[in-house]
Structures are given as structure tokens and as C-alpha cells.
Amino acid sequence: MYTYETALKTLFNLRDSLVMHTTQITELQTHATTKGLALYNLGEFTQSQTYLTIGATAGNRDAQYALGEVFRGRANGLTDDAKKWYGLAAAQNHVYALMRLGDDDSREKARELAQAEADKGNADAMLELYELDQNIATLKKAADAGSMEAQYILAIKYDADKNLITDSIEREAAIDALLKKAAEGGLSKAITWYANRPPINRDLPVRRQWLEKRIQLNDVHALLNYGRAVGGFYTYDDGTDEYGFTEDLVKSYGMFWLITETTRELSVHTSAAQDLQTIAKDMTAAQIDAAKVFARQWEADHPPMSEYRLTYSSAR
Incomplete structure (x- = not known):
């Protein structure tokens, strides 16, 4: 019923x-x-x-x-x-x-939204305003307010246009200061550039520290460098290498393998695949299995692999 x-x-x-x-x-x-x-x-x-x-x-x-x-x-x-x-x-x-x-209406709305947030001290909104008007003074405000991307882009502008800071010593100091702030904040592109500028590029222990920071961010290009470093790709005739890492074929293979498994379109995929074949010649099947376990654990313990491109700007 x-x-x-x-x-x-x-x-x-x-x-x-x-x-x-x-x-x-x-x-x-x-x-x-x-x-x-x-x-x-x-x-x-x-x-x-x-x-x-x-x-x-x-x-x-x-x-x-x-x-x-x-x-x-x-x-x-x-x-x-x-x-x-x-x-x-x-x-x-x-x-x-x-x-x-x-279009004009869209850009005006974008300006209103960005200005409202910039007035509250939002550094990223200040960067949005710069992208709208390309005014270097607006970019400086965004950098001063703490936008890492603004700091990096401003460094690029100073490097490209010598008229912005005519004194070369002052200009290089300004670029270093901007890159250091952005690098310390964790902007991978800034780390790469800063670590390859003198005198840092001659201080190998410090360069290693900066590479390690990029590795922990899971920057795909840093992982390739790390795999090569621990795989002996950068070893000199005297047994030392560019970064001072201890050779570890399992970690090296794991990095290369993880890159090839995760990427398809990036040029780094081809590089990693070639390096994988090179290093595999000196490894046992057990080592290769261990390398894949290491890679999967690395993937679980770190943020998603990324190129860390800029949000909007096409700057390098």
C-alpha cells in the first residue's frame, strides 16, 4: 500500500x-x-x-x-x-x-576596477593599471607596493632603456635591488636572472641556494638543471661541478622522467627525453624503478610543475 x-x-x-x-x-x-x-x-x-x-x-x-x-x-x-x-x-x-x-568600454571598466583596488594599496591592481597605461611611474608604484612581477618588469625596463637611469652604476644597482626583492619573494624568473648576474654568478654556493629555491617551487626548467647537476652533466675534469651537488643517478633519472611524463609541448620535454636516454645507459633496472618512485613522491610533495610565466606581460 x-x-x-x-x-x-x-x-x-x-x-x-x-x-x-x-x-x-x-x-x-x-x-x-x-x-x-x-x-x-x-x-x-x-x-x-x-x-x-x-x-x-x-x-x-x-x-x-x-x-x-x-x-x-x-x-x-x-x-x-x-x-x-x-x-x-x-x-x-x-x-x-x-x-x-x-574595446573602449572594456578598458574603462578594467581601469575602474583596478583603480578601486589600487586605492586600497593592492600592488597587483597597481600592476594592472600599468599594463593599461604603460606609464613607468605606475610601474614603480606597483614595484614599491610589493608586486614581484612589477619589480621584475621594472628591472627589464631599466635594463632595456638606459635613458631611464643614465648612470650605469646606479642603474645596475637598481636592477639588482629589484631582482633581489622579487627573488626573495619567490618569483622564479627573478631568481634565474638574479643568480646569473655578477657577482652572484661567480659565487657558486649562493647560485646553488637560488637553484634549490627554484627546485622547491617545482619550476620545470630548474628541475632540468637539477637533474643534469646530480647526473654529472656539469662535472668538470677535477670531479667538481657547477653547483656542488653530489652525484645521484636515481634523482637525476627521476627528474628527467617526471618532466617527460608531465610535459608534451615544451622544448624542455625533448631535452629531458634525450638526457633520460643518456643517463639510463649507466643505470640498472632496479635504479630506474627507484627513480620513478622518487619522482612520484616528489610530485606529491611539491606544488604543480610550472613555467612561472608572467600573468599578463609578454616581457621575457
Whole structure:
């Protein structure tokens, strides 16, 4: 006999089932967005597209912007697909998406949003204002306020345009100071440049410390350097090497293998694959197995592998 209590039980079971399925869908969307953004930040645009599409369709504005960037980069211009995703991100007040759209209304809205945050002392918003007007004074404000990307970009500007600081000693000191701040803050590009400028580039223990910092950030290019360093690729005739690392073929193979497993589009993939073949010649099967275990544990213990490109600027 179908009773009122039976109907209620059926409805409650249906509700619980819907809640469970909704939760599962949300979790899948979140996972796809996270993976898509990680692949995008690694420069693996083709791999990232499917995952980003899931996140972007679900309404994540960062995924929408990244997907717009993928289409724009592939076509080397603003396509209809790129405009579609930029438009959706822009509707959620994504400043850089508004800037990519480029029309007067979008740029004005971007300026209003960035200015409102900059007035609160937001350094990243100050950088957004610089990207809008390309005014060096605005870039200096962003750098002074603590934006690491602004510090790095300002260093590039000083290096490229000698008229900004005419005295060479003062200019080099300013570049070093900016790069040091950004490097200490963890901007991998700044670490790379700073560690390769004199006198740091002649202080091998310090260069090693900076490389180790990039390794912990899981910068894909740093991992390749580290794999080569512990694999004996940089060893001199007297047995020393460029960084002072102890040779460890298991770690070396693990780094190369992890890069080849994670990347497809980057040139570093080809380099790592070649290095992998080279080092494998001197290893046993057991060592190779241990290297893969090491690589998977490294992957679990560190942030997603990344190229650490700049958010908007095309600066080097």
C-alpha cells in the first residue's frame, strides 16, 4: 500500500541522491579546473584545454581567462573563441580579460576596477593599471607596493632603456635591488636572472641556494638543471661541478622522467627525453624503478610543475 510516509521516504531518498550527485559533479569540476590551470601555467596549452573547458563552462573566471589565452595564443590574435571566454571572465570583473577584449568600454571598466583596488594599496591592481597605461611611474608604484612581477618588469625596463637611469652604476644597482626583492619573494624568473648576474654568478654556493629555491617551487626548467647537476652533466675534469651537488643517478633519472611524463609541448620535454636516454645507459633496472618512485613522491610533495610565466606581460 502506497502511503504518505512512503512518498516522503521516496522524496527524501531522491533529494539525498541529487545532493550526492551534485557534490560529485562539483568536485569533478573543481578537480578539472585545478588540473587545467596547472597545465596552463606549465605552458601545456593543448593538454590544458579540455580541463579548462570544464572549469570555464562551470563559471570559473580564471579558467575562462586561461582558455581565452589558449585560443589567442594558438591563433596569435583575438579570435571569436578567445573573445567568447574573455567575455565571460570579463562579466565577472576579471581585469586582464577586460584588457584583452580591448574595446573602449572594456578598458574603462578594467581601469575602474583596478583603480578601486589600487586605492586600497593592492600592488597587483597597481600592476594592472600599468599594463593599461604603460606609464613607468605606475610601474614603480606597483614595484614599491610589493608586486614581484612589477619589480621584475621594472628591472627589464631599466635594463632595456638606459635613458631611464643614465648612470650605469646606479642603474645596475637598481636592477639588482629589484631582482633581489622579487627573488626573495619567490618569483622564479627573478631568481634565474638574479643568480646569473655578477657577482652572484661567480659565487657558486649562493647560485646553488637560488637553484634549490627554484627546485622547491617545482619550476620545470630548474628541475632540468637539477637533474643534469646530480647526473654529472656539469662535472668538470677535477670531479667538481657547477653547483656542488653530489652525484645521484636515481634523482637525476627521476627528474628527467617526471618532466617527460608531465610535459608534451615544451622544448624542455625533448631535452629531458634525450638526457633520460643518456643517463639510463649507466643505470640498472632496479635504479630506474627507484627513480620513478622518487619522482612520484616528489610530485606529491611539491606544488604543480610550472613555467612561472608572467600573468599578463609578454616581457621575457
